[in-house]
Amino acid sequence: MIELRNINKTFKIAKRNAGFREAVKVFFHREYTYVNALNDVSFTINDGEMVGYIGPNGAGKSSTIKIMSGILTPDSGECLINGRTPWKDRVNHVREIGVVFGQRSQLWWDVPVADSFELLKDIYKVDSQVFKKNLDELKELLDLAQIIRTPARQLSLGQRMRCEIAAALLHSPRTLFLDEPTIGLDAVSKIAVRSFIKKINSERKTTVILTTHDMQDIEALTERILLIGKGRILLDGTLSDLQKWSFMGASAEEMVAAVYKEFKI
Amino acid sequence: MKLYLKYASVILRSLMQYKASFVMSTIGQFLVSFTAFLGVYFMFSRFHSVSGFSYCEVLLCFSVLLTSFSLAECFVRGFDTFSVIISNGEFDRIMVRPRNEILQVLASRIEFSRIGRLLQALLMFAYALPSSEVVWSFDKILTLFFMIIGGFGVFSGLFVIYASLCFFTIEGLEFLNIFTDGGREFGRYPFSVYGEGVLKFFTYIVPLALFQYYPFLYLTGRTDRVIYMLLPLIGLLFIVPCLLFWRIGVRHYKSTGS
Numbered sequence A: 001m002i003e004l005r006n007i008n009k010t011f012k013i014a015k016r017n018a019g020f021r022e023a024v025k026v027f028f029h030r031e032y033t034y035v036n037a038l039n040d041v042s043f044t045i046n047d048g049e050m051v052g053y054i055g056p057n058g059a060g061k062s063s064t065i066k067i068m069s070g071i072l073t074p075d076s077g078e079c080l081i082n083g084r085t086p087w088k089d090r091v092n093h094v095r096e097i098g099v100v101f102g103q104r105s106q107l108w109w110d111v112p113v114a115d116s117f118e119l120l121k122d123i124y125k126v127d128s129q130v131f132k133k134n135l136d137e138l139k140e141l142l143d144l145a146q147i148i149r150t151p152a153r154q155l156s157l158g159q160r161m162r163c164e165i166a167a168a169l170l171h172s173p174r175t176l177f178l179d180e181p182t183i184g185l186d187a188v189s190k191i192a193v194r195s196f197i198k199k200i201n202s203e204r205k206t207t208v209i210l211t212t213h214d215m216q217d218i219e220a221l222t223e224r225i226l227l228i229g230k231g232r233i234l235l236d237g238t239l240s241d242l243q244k245w246s247f248m249g250a251s252a253e254e255m256v257a258a259v260y261k262e263f264k265i
Numbered sequence B: 001m002k003l004y005l006k007y008a009s010v011i012l013r014s015l016m017q018y019k020a021s022f023v024m025s026t027i028g029q030f031l032v033s034f035t036a037f038l039g040v041y042f043m044f045s046r047f048h049s050v051s052g053f054s055y056c057e058v059l060l061c062f063s064v065l066l067t068s069f070s071l072a073e074c075f076v077r078g079f080d081t082f083s084v085i086i087s088n089g090e091f092d093r094i095m096v097r098p099r100n101e102i103l104q105v106l107a108s109r110i111e112f113s114r115i116g117r118l119l120q121a122l123l124m125f126a127y128a129l130p131s132s133e134v135v136w137s138f139d140k141i142l143t144l145f146f147m148i149i150g151g152f153g154v155f156s157g158l159f160v161i162y163a164s165l166c167f168f169t170i171e172g173l174e175f176l177n178i179f180t181d182g183g184r185e186f187g188r189y190p191f192s193v194y195g196e197g198v199l200k201f202f203t204y205i206v207p208l209a210l211f212q213y214y215p216f217l218y219l220t221g222r223t224d225r226v227i228y229m230l231l232p233l234i235g236l237l238f239i240v241p242c243l244l245f246w247r248i249g250v251r252h253y254k255s256t257g258s
Helices: A018-029 A059-066 A090-094 A113-123 A127-142 A158-167 A189-206 A215-221 A241-243 A252-262 B002-017 B021-045 B055-079 B084-086 B089-097 B101-106 B112-131 B140-167 B175-176 B181-186 B196-205 B212-217 B224-235 B240-251
Strands: A002-015 A031-045 A049-056 A075-079 A097-101 A175-179 A207-212 A224-229 A230-240
Touching: A002 A059, A002 B112, A018 A049, A018 B112, A031 A059, A031 B021, A031 B212, A049 A059, A049 A189, A049 A215, A059 A175, A059 A207, A059 B089, A090 A252, A097 B181, A113 A158, A113 A189, A158 A175, A158 A189, A175 B101, A189 A207, A207 A215, A215 A252, A224 A241, A230 A241, A241 A252, B002 B101, B021 B055, B021 B112, B055 B084, B055 B101, B055 B112, B055 B140, B055 B181, B055 B196, B055 B212, B084 B089, B084 B101, B084 B140, B084 B224, B089 B101, B140 B175, B140 B224, B140 B240, B175 B181, B212 B224
Parallel strands: A049 A207, A049 A224, A097 A175, A175 A207
Antiparallel strands: A002 A031, A002 A075, A224 A230
């Protein structure tokens, strides 16, 4: 169960105009602007749900994910995940979640993937039998057997992403956060990743929260959509709710574009 | 602790992928501190004592400092490259793992190449210990031990402060190296050599003298006050405010955009 209530987060950003003179001026007197990354964000996600979290770049998706995973502390508001506040009880909280950042790796660059997995087993204190069971299952589902002996730096992006997802699931988390898991993948890998996420959600009843820019991810995976723009939740509904902002027969991509336009985000 | 060893083994395994680089940087580390040793040597070939300290005494002082510094560097250096950990987003990773952040930062950057410097320090010890005129009674050995532990603590504390500042500035602040690397260079000679002001500064503000100068006086028999022997342990308390500062820093962590 994930509950967010009135979460606010502002970032202080230093501003200056281009040019050397301005750079010198800033040295003595700095002007800041405050950006409301998150503005009164509230939502509830039940156990076992799969939710697509969408919005344009800079809307606050990653910030929300980072707050829910205990990385950032919000300025105000409440967040309860499985009964815990992430930033207050970080260690116990993160034991029950898995996080995949599409643009960042959690594998150790120079050692074979299997070694990374072993280290993760110790970090999360996973029981040996559970670990073996999970690993065998993931190896089969994600087709890892061939690549698990290769150092992470020599994997292709698609192979690496499969390993990343496996790495996030070794400790059987109850909740899985995926931040752009399909970014930069080819069609085959995308489909493989999608079907795997779907399987995990239906078989293990893992709650999945997924941010993406790829509307096909959303179409293929999620019933429920949360739309965020300029730090506010604008819509909480299904794909067909998006439909009404657009013309009939529009693709998901076109619908979202229409919605962005409608809300001026 | 077990986890720390696991991390160490992964890092060693990565190192083995770049053998040549590892060997070269270890030798490099050795040579760098060797030049510092030569500096002391040539100095004393001209002058026979500095502020009443003899060659062997200075050498002893230097080797204590270098040992504690290289130990701190070996194990706590993770904090020195902390600005990199923050700016490449690695700290996000660390935060989503169910272990203490400090342990993870430390374990993710164990610098085995610093063994070169440690080797140098041990060599100097081997040379300075028998040739100094210290009578090695039990309390003297204990003092020496305290000095190294205390030094390790204070240098570690400095590295932690250095790292915590990254939470506010994202980039590291080079001026703090005055205290770490600078402390190492200054600390070749007992701090009293530099005059009253410097000594006071290194006693009350950045307590480097607590493990270097005062117990050293006791070690060489210049004073009988037992409190001087215990001062390095008090210097260890320096780490407490450093860790508090770190806590505040983590709360302020902004992450970097992705």
